[in-house]
Amino acid sequence: MPIKNIGVVGAGMMGAEIALSFALAGYETAMADVTAEIAENGRKKQVSLLENRVKKGKLSKGEAERTIARVSATCDYGDLKHCDLVIEAVPENLEIKFETYKKLDAVCAQSCIIASNTSSISIAKLASVVTRERAKRFIGTHFNSPASVMKLVEVIPAILTDEQTVAEVTETLNDIGKETVLVKDVTGFALNRLFHIFYLEACRLVEEGVCSVEDVDKICVHGLGHPMGIFKLLDILGHDLSASVDEILFDAYGERFRPSAHMRRLIDSGMHGRKTGEGFYKYDAKA
Numbered sequence: 001m002p003i004k005n006i007g008v009v010g011a012g013m014m015g016a017e018i019a020l021s022f023a024l025a026g027y028e029t030a031m032a033d034v035t036a037e038i039a040e041n042g043r044k045k046q047v048s049l050l051e052n053r054v055k056k057g058k059l060s061k062g063e064a065e066r067t068i069a070r071v072s073a074t075c076d077y078g079d080l081k082h083c084d085l086v087i088e089a090v091p092e093n094l095e096i097k098f099e100t101y102k103k104l105d106a107v108c109a110q111s112c113i114i115a116s117n118t119s120s121i122s123i124a125k126l127a128s129v130v131t132r133e134r135a136k137r138f139i140g141t142h143f144n145s146p147a148s149v150m151k152l153v154e155v156i157p158a159i160l161t162d163e164q165t166v167a168e169v170t171e172t173l174n175d176i177g178k179e180t181v182l183v184k185d186v187t188g189f190a191l192n193r194l195f196h197i198f199y200l201e202a203c204r205l206v207e208e209g210v211c212s213v214e215d216v217d218k219i220c221v222h223g224l225g226h227p228m229g230i231f232k233l234l235d236i237l238g239h240d241l242s243a244s245v246d247e248i249l250f251d252a253y254g255e256r257f258r259p260s261a262h263m264r265r266l267i268d269s270g271m272h273g274r275k276t277g278e279g280f281y282k283y284d285a286k287a
């Protein structure tokens, strides 16, 4: 049976954009959060993202209206019972994720696939609270932020995930225009290992006085063809989030992921990046 109805749990930064990606491609999408108000806020964010696309001429007004009409916002997990694929995007907290899967396991059909958008927790560990039968239909789908724009999704089967589930999820993601890569269930998956090793070396260049922050960013843009400098990007992402993943990678792989002392000093000084007005660069209050 092809996947038709999508559920997304968690209507926050990632969940709202993941749900929007499916709705834009024509899928009916139910989005659940802890309260109806928070779920509705996720829907409002989608409306504003769609309005931006209309303003830029990337989408017609009619297409934007039809897209948002495909999204329903709810605080009742029961509204996900008809879904063929439910993507979990609740906070990176084991207890909250376990609670979510138990509830989904109880309301969703046995054929429903549960996918987690976790950035750092092992998929096998997450699947440990669902029934053995459901574990065959449990998988990781790691979207990138902003998920309605970024094409890459890492598809991460755990040991018990069956091949049919991998095929169905990959096909559906490709159908909504995503580029998928198949990755083993290892700490940091593939993208975060590449990204963190790269930016930690960028931090070391600055700490050793080899180059300035501005010059490293120039190398990224004019030498490596990146759309923006690595320090500009880190300031957008927020250093607290990046440093928390560094710790996890350092625990798993050791020295090559040693967290940056300079970034730690910035965090200790409350300079988390653009959201605090200062990081590697300074921003005015409205930036």
Ligand SMILES: NC(=O)c1ccc[n+]([C@@H]2O[C@H](COP(=O)([O-])OP(=O)(O)OC[C@H]3O[C@@H](n4cnc5c(N)ncnc54)[C@H](O)[C@@H]3O)[C@@H](O)[C@H]2O)c1
Pocket: 009, 010, 011, 012, 013, 014, 015, 032, 033, 034, 038, 088, 089, 090, 091, 092, 093, 096, 099, 100, 117, 118, 119, 120, 142, 143, 144, 145
């Ligand atoms: N932020 C990123 O750049 C990024 C990138 C890739 C993956 N991720 C992963 O995606 C997941 C979500 O991250 P986020 O940044 O969107 O977090 P977020 O805090 O913005 O959103 C989480 C949402 O989940 C809701 N929630 C909490 N408990 C819930 C429950 N029991 N049932 C339903 N909803 C619940 C919260 O109200 C909130 O709206 C995390 O696992 C994170 O590691 C994040």
